Amino acid sequence: MNRLRQVAHLQMPAWSYIAGWTWSMTAVAFGINLLSVIANHDPGDGVTTTGGLASVYGVAIGMATVSVTQIFPYALGMSVTRREFYLVWSLLAVVQSVVYALVLCLLRAVEQATGYWGVGMRYFGLPFMDDANPVLLLLGYAVPMLVVIHLGILFATVHLRWGTTGVFAGLTLAFTALGLAAALITWTRQWHVIGRWLLDQSPTALLAGWPVLVAAAFAAGGYLLIRRATA
């Protein structure tokens, strides 16, 4: 345990960088959204959901990738094992997800208290989770964050093993597989089955339940790849 704490310190110098960039970019995206909503605002309008929150999650993917590709070769050089490194990065992903989720819960509370920033712009609030209790709400923010961070780590491990070509080939394969699956579903006229299944799920299951499995799958994939990675 002590060893893992020491390994975790390898990421400390990156935190000001990761958190600084993530929240500055979020602030910029929020500002631009706010300006464009104000520009079109009519007092009679209801609440507009911008979906800008997704940018926080998008940035998190890139940050996770960079933190692994930058620090792993150094960690290996400092006699850290791949297993220790991966375990620590996975645990720190959980910590980061919870901390970010707390910040987002806070921003959502501010958003509601200010009457959606005074102009009816819903930026940080999660859809379908207006009635959720605080714990579920926290999970609704945190679990998708855990998924994207592990996706970022997975990209990084592909990069460690096969370089940029590997990442592009992996993305191409993933898009091909998803596209073919979509075509197959259309071909067999099964979209309504999927739609019904989605409607049957509670918002909690969709945001905080099933994604846990996705995060676990990404984490397992990343671990398999990093076990044979060299610096």
Next chain:
Amino acid sequence: MTAVVTAHGVTKRFGDVTALDDVSFALAEHTIYGLLGRNGAGKTTLMQILTGQAFASSGNVSVFDAPPVENPAVLSKVCFVRESQRYPHFYTVRHVFHTARRLFANWDDTFAHGLAADFQLPAGRLVRRLSRGMLSALGVTVGLAARAPLTFFDEPYLGLDPAARQLFYDRLLADYAEHPRTVVLSTHLIDEVSDLIERVLLLDRGRLLLDDDADDLRGRAVTATGRAEAVDGFATGRTELHRERMSGLVRSTILDGLGPHARTLAQALNVELEPLSLQQLVVRLTAPPTTTAPADREVAR
């Protein structure tokens, strides 16, 4: 001898290229080794395999009586300073020291800061903004201050000026005297370290050519200079590594068979014998076969 490392039949292939070919040896504790060989001989690959950073295609490696790969108990006693070590983009010199202190059990902070002062390393500077020489000094500082029982230096001297290199050799020897450990130095500056290293491992195109005491090697080869017939007479029955002609004389590099009898014979034939330095020996043993005849090379000089 207590072996800290044993390697049996270690082979590493990258596609059709065989970087290491059936390499076997042992490293004793409390000894300074010189790992020598030309570029591409397989030195870095070997050190990567010994430190669990790369995987052998076949063969067995044992470090502190266990396989090093993914073995925290072994790796906590190992420090590998690579010339091409990559540092995170946002790391300063201070970050490197902080993390090294946490990861190496025997790390000596006072020693590290003393070395940093000697090498004039700016603590607050980003590692990526360091000059070539400072980057080498950083690696050398980490490798020395970590005091790992098994320490590898992979050509950490690139970019260090002669004064800084001397500083490194001096600090290494002084600290080694107080805290004995096994040190492996991979270098091309063989003459500079020849007083430092106790044993030599010489790799050539992936094969282990020599595994000998440095003192023995220093006496193993000579150059014999004299008239052609005299040198021929002396060289008969001995291993001749190299021969060159210069203004009517022949200079031959001869390996082994240099007892008192040989010296008497040389005197009788009027052949002058000179000991070969470790660096010259390595050059002669690992030089590629040339396509030009010795006489042509003389003209080219």
